[in-house]
Amino acid sequence: MRSHRLSSVLSALILSALGCSDVPTTQRCDEPDNSCGRVFLQSATPLSALRDPNPMTRVPEGTPVDARNLQVTAYDELDETMDGDLGTVYVQQTIPVGASTDPFLPCPLLPDGLARVCGISTFNTQFSPLAYRPKVGDLVDMSGGQYDEFDCSGVCGSPPQPFPDGRFLPQVREPTIRSAGVAPLPAPVRVTVQDLMTHNAALIGVLVEVSNVTAVGPADRRGEIQITPDRNGPKLTQEMTAIPGVAAGTQWSRIVGVVSYFYGPKLIPRSLADLTPAG
Structure with a gap:
């Protein structure tokens, strides 16, 4: 992947995170799977809205999630407990640096300092088509799920113990994930x-x-x-x-x-x- 091509990919992903539904068709990758000519679609729920550190402005639990052009960073295919509990997908979305000088907030800065990445995981994930399984680098659209702040209340331990200090695991519960193409993965x-x-x-x-x-x-x-x-x-x-x-x-x-x-x-x-x- 040539450097100017990578820059165009990053710019396009940032525009998508901003909700620019009128972005023209842009070549984003070298893959012969039609993803290079895909029109960018608006995200009704950008990940930055789910990962807002301010609880007063963060979207509330139960908010329907319709997020586009997310990039897969990991897919849990290992059933380490042998109980069929697999299918968690980890996705990121690139956003502009913004006015904040904090390297971690509102979302962490990439190593080059040119953008931030917001991440989240899924729970009880569905795929469309049913046989689709995401790979690292895939671009996906996510819909049909709800934002959840899982804190283990009432379900973890005996007796159940919530996470300490008000902590929670942000996730999208029961989404449907659809393939939308591929793109180079930003550096960790x-x-x-x-x-x-x-x-x-x-x-x-x-x-x-x-x-x-x-x-x-x-x-x-x-x-x-x-x-x-x-x-x-x-x-x-x-x-x-x-x-x-x-x-x-x-x-x-x-x-x-x-x-x-x-x-x-x-x-x-x-x-x-x-x-x-x-x-």
Whole structure:
């Protein structure tokens, strides 16, 4: 992909996030699947409206979601609990930098500083056509679902315990996802292990790259790998790929993954290729 072609893709995705329904047909990729000539459609619910850090201006729970030209960063095909619980899709949408000088708000800045990415995951996802399964880099349209702020109230634990400190996992519940083409995936947002803790809420759903990661010990009974001395700190999960051979002191020079939350910050590598051993 030539650099000028990548720039045009990024510009077009930003215009789509702004709701520019009159954007002319634009060649966005080199794929022979008709996606290069697809007209940009307006998003009635841009991801920035779902990921607004201000609860007074964020869309309320239950809001129908109609979002266009989202880019798939991960798809959970691993049934790690052997109960058929799979199908979570992680998507991002590129938006302009805006007036904020905060590198994480309203959504995290890309490494080149030219745009931001807002991310979110889905729950109980439907696909159209039924046989479609998303791949990393796919552009998709999402409709029919509702915005949800899952906090585990009444459903997690015995007795049920909600997430602490009013935390929640933003997601789109029961959407239908349709293929809309392909495009180059933006570089992961570069963060530190501490950023995963401090800025977890802003990073949820976003593809990130973390350098110099060390395991505190082997995976726990839930398959999670602690990467800071703080037991409530960020953990690697094996939701999408098994991570064998981990012991105290195992080091990675680089890990790429999507960020999530479940009683604490999570980093989810998509495959073993996302983990670069140190040394």
